[in-house]
Amino acid sequence: MTATAPRPASAESTATTEHVSAEPIAGRHAGVPGPVPDTHWTPKLWGTLLVLCTVLFLDGLDVSMVGVALPAIQADLGLSTASLQWIVSGYVLGYGGLLLLGGRTADLLGRRRALLVALGVFAAASLLGALVDDGGLLIATRFIKGLAAAFTAPAGLSILTTTFPEGPVRNRALGIYTVFGASGFSSGLILGGLLTEINWRATFLLPAPLAILALIAGIKLIPKHAERATGGYDILGAVTSTAALLLTVFTVVNAPAAGWGSMRTVGSFVLAAALFAAFIGIERRIKHPLVRLGIFRNGSLVRANIAAVTVAGAYISFQFVLGLFLQAVLGWSPMQMALALLPAGLMVATSGSLMGRLITRFGTGRLIALGMTAFVAAYGLFLTVGVTSSYLAMLPTVVLLGMGFALCFSAMNVQATNGVADDEQGLASGLVQTSFQVGGALVLAVTTAIVGEGVIQAGQVPDSFAPALAVITAVTVIGLAVALLGTRRKAAATDSDSGVDADAELAELEPALVTAGGR
Structure with missing residues (x-):
């Protein structure tokens, strides 16, 4: 089976963002069953999107919220710096390690069933994590939550991409959806700070009621479809x-x-x-492979995965360093850290209404490159912050982080899933989510190894912080270079991954980069 070739948006996929094409999505991929979208954005359709957005919000929230609580957890449970990073890595490794299997399970057993069962496991593990008093057990509950998220993330995204037709309509839905994920990821720092002021256990407890509410709403709102693919595990x-x-x-x-x-x-x-x-x-x-190796011939998917590895790897590592710097070195409270990062969270949370239109207007490659540039500038500027610096010295980094998230996240998901057949949407979304988590785990491991070699004392920046930040910045520069390579080659062909609208104003954008590997 060959990789699905990227193709220009068809006439029916250029419907306005106010109406969903009535053509069955299955009609675009012969032989693949799929739902027939409503001709209007009905309340139930909006409700389904809200449930999916809540699930992705929880996934992002749980990755970042715990980061603010790490110093408090370390003090309470007596963990070493190396053990501390496993509270983050346990989640992202469980998440990233089984995402591809989760995506395949969603395709084979049904996306709705996979999403709802995993959401229940996620809620139970959240409750358990708030109750344990042992570092090893806490890491175990984080790993279980990561395993659950490995099934909810690809199932949720594939439900969305098989409900909304490719083009501006899907771009709008994905813009809203991925901004929720980015908002969860960025607002996790803020909520984590607020909740840690009460008790670090509150950061583990919060996702439980939200997951239960999403589960109840999902049972009522997510439609049942004959959506199963054929094959095995x-x-x-x-x-x-x-x-x-x-x-x-x-x-x-x-x-x-x-x-x-x-x-x-x-x-x-x-x-x-x-x-x-x-x-x-x-x-x-x-x-029946977990990853069909031909899928990596889809250049837009490859670029999206490289972007996910570098963005997540750099940011999760930066969050780890930032938490230690602000709380262990400067002596800030979790509340102070939360308020300091508020501008970034607000920027991401308020960008949802714009991202779909920006993707259609400028293309995914350009937005990812611009977002990467913002990240590089953010990390580079933070290298100049010291123990005597004021908050104003750190503010540009905070603002640029919010800008980078808002620009990159929606664009990465659109780029990764466009041009992929419906029966492989679960694995396509699983690939980009896997890249996000694997990047976070690997770069965090390197960063922790560097930071762990220094002694952290109040009022003194460890010598290990500068090389750790240099690694974080270098990883992002690699992602930026790949994004720029794609945009510079776009001028020769149609940008098939940007969701071009009816006037074909983006016809000059990038062709896919052909690389080896894939599903």
């Missing part, structure tokens, strides 16, 4: 890929203590590489 692929990721992160985190050149470290890296190679070999030979 790739358990071996899921096991080898997850094991490789876990071993890689574990090795990086423990390398400073064991020695980067020690037999233990080198042997662990070799074993991780062997597991990755085994995963690729399995995907090439198995009848």
